[in-house]
Amino acid sequence: MPINDLLDTLNWKSELLSTIIWCLLAGIGFVVSYLLIYQTSRKREVARKDEINRKFQLLVEKALFFEPEEGETGNEIIIPPKFEKFMRKEVYRDFLLQQIVDTRKYISGIAADHLEELYLQLNLHNYSLKKMNSRKWYIKAQGIQELALMNQTQFAEAIQPYTNHKNSYVRLEAQAAMVRLFQFKGLDFLGATSYTMSDWEQMKVMEQLPKKPPQETAAIKEWLQSTNQSVVLFAMRLIYNYRLYQLHDELAACLSHPVQFIREKGAKFLGNIYNETTSALIIRRFNLESKRYQLEALNTLCLIGDEKNIPFLYQKLSDTDYDIKLAAAKAILESIEDGRALIAQHPAAGTYPLNSILAEFKAEQAA
Amino acid sequence: MKILVAEDEPIMLKTIELRLKKDGYTVIGTSDGREAMEKIDAEQPDLIITDIMMPYASGLEIVGMVKQQQKKDIRIIILSAMGQETTVLEAFDLGADDFIAKPFSPNELSMRVKRLLSK
Numbered sequence: 001m002p003i004n005d006l007l008d009t010l011n012w013k014s015e016l017l018s019t020i021i022w023c024l025l026a027g028i029g030f031v032v033s034y035l036l037i038y039q040t041s042r043k044r045e046v047a048r049k050d051e052i053n054r055k056f057q058l059l060v061e062k063a064l065f066f067e068p069e070e071g072e073t074g075n076e077i078i079i080p081p082k083f084e085k086f087m088r089k090e091v092y093r094d095f096l097l098q099q100i101v102d103t104r105k106y107i108s109g110i111a112a113d114h115l116e117e118l119y120l121q122l123n124l125h126n127y128s129l130k131k132m133n134s135r136k137w138y139i140k141a142q143g144i145q146e147l148a149l150m151n152q153t154q155f156a157e158a159i160q161p162y163t164n165h166k167n168s169y170v171r172l173e174a175q176a177a178m179v180r181l182f183q184f185k186g187l188d189f190l191g192a193t194s195y196t197m198s199d200w201e202q203m204k205v206m207e208q209l210p211k212k213p214p215q216e217t218a219a220i221k222e223w224l225q226s227t228n229q230s231v232v233l234f235a236m237r238l239i240y241n242y243r244l245y246q247l248h249d250e251l252a253a254c255l256s257h258p259v260q261f262i263r264e265k266g267a268k269f270l271g272n273i274y275n276e277t278t279s280a281l282i283i284r285r286f287n288l289e290s291k292r293y294q295l296e297a298l299n300t301l302c303l304i305g306d307e308k309n310i311p312f313l314y315q316k317l318s319d320t321d322y323d324i325k326l327a328a329a330k331a332i333l334e335s336i337e338d339g340r341a342l343i344a345q346h347p348a349a350g351t352y353p354l355n356s357i358l359a360e361f362k363a364e365q366a367a
Numbered sequence: 368m369k370i371l372v373a374e375d376e377p378i379m380l381k382t383i384e385l386r387l388k389k390d391g392y393t394v395i396g397t398s399d400g401r402e403a404m405e406k407i408d409a410e411q412p413d414l415i416i417t418d419i420m421m422p423y424a425s426g427l428e429i430v431g432m433v434k435q436q437q438k439k440d441i442r443i444i445i446l447s448a449m450g451q452e453t454t455v456l457e458a459f460d461l462g463a464d465d466f467i468a469k470p471f472s473p474n475e476l477s478m479r480v481k482r483l484l485s486k
Binding site for chain 1: 376378379382385386389469470471472473474475
């Protein structure tokens with residue numbers, strides 16, 4: 001009968017529908033429960049990490065402001081036993097290491113010594129060493145940086161080969177590390193490096209050097225003879241930055257170097273360690289050299305301020321290049337008391353740029 | 368005694384605060400120059416320790432503001448990184464009382480603070 005068929009169909013459909021609804025509800029319940037459990041577990045994990053972070057911070061603070069008990073002379077910081085458990089997990093070890101290293105960057109003196117002691121007590125030096133031996137360059141570089149920051153001179157032999165590594169980041173970290181650990185003695189890698197040191201790399205290595213000049217300069221003389229032009233440049237920068245007057249002649253020899261930019265830098269750097277022969281040496285090459293050399297030379301003559309150079313400088317006021325004219329005029333003003341009067345005598349004194357420099361000088365004098 | 372510390376590097380700020388709190392001072396910390404100036408007006412500290420390079424207002428501006436307002440009793444220590452010699456000289460010109468180079472020794476900082484506050 002059709003009604004019975006219809007009722008049967010309806011019963012079947014409603015059962016299917018209710019099954020689907022129950023399945024959906026069960027699914028939603030499962031997802032909601034999973035999310036709740038996951039959230040709770042995450043919150044616990046975050047709270048645990050915060051708690052561990054606080055403990056790590058307390059340990060670092062304890063090391064920073066450590067004072068031995070009365071009667072004790074040692075530097076050993078008492079580390080709670082639970083830290084051994086933390087040190088077994090890489091994520092916590094990394095975290096604590098980062099805290100110690102980041103703090104060490106800003107601290108010096110006894111507090112720094114205590115941080116280094118803590119680093120050793122927790123065996124983190126072995127972990128940094130392991131990083132240094134990693135195949136991944138960024139981990140390797142990080143390991144080297146950590147060892148240097150934490151003053152681990154005992155690993156210098158292990159770091160040394162990386163000063164000539166093919167990866168520039170690893171190389172720079174190793175070079176900076178050696179200098180940080182051993183100051184000028186750490187520059188020995190310059191004798192063997194086969195890669196070019198960029199200006200940036202030279203600056204980063206130079207930053208690690210002490211303010212006091214080096215006692216020994218024999219190595220600098222050798223580096224000036226290097227076939228690696230960047231090493232020659234670095235040696236010249238050392239002479240310039242530390243005003244090593246005793247190396248004047250060696251630096252002056254760079255004015256005859258086969259490479260142009262070395263000659264240009266020579267003309268500049270001599271300005272910091274000049275003597276009575278410097279201006280003649282610079283002027284001798286003037287007409288053979290590039291415009292950059294000429295401008296550097298004129299700036300140096302400005303610094304030297306010697307009356308002997310006046311005939312040469314006066315002649316340069318007639319140069320066809322405005323920049324050369326200007327630089328020569330400035331050098332004259334610095335070299336003699338009445339430089340303005342001398343420039344005013346020049347046939348081109350009424351034209352640019354000489355008239356401009358005379359006006360500027362007059363305004364400065366008035367002020 | 369109240370000390371205001373203006374330093375945008377969190378680890379340095381924390382370390383300085385800890386050291387000074389250990390010495391028994393009340394410490395007000397801030398990590399930007401503008402907030403530092405507001406807190407100087409509000410809290411009237413006895414001594415200010417300020418970094419030179421900071422967001423919104425530099426350490427030099429802070430020194431200038433304090434000395435211009437003739438807050439002569441407020442001592443100022445400048446924190447400077449290596450290579451900032453001319454800026455340090457400028458700070459002294461403006462009226463700063465002392466400077467400490469970074470990286471710094473917390474113990475040395477403590478002694479310098481003690482010395483300045485005892486004057």
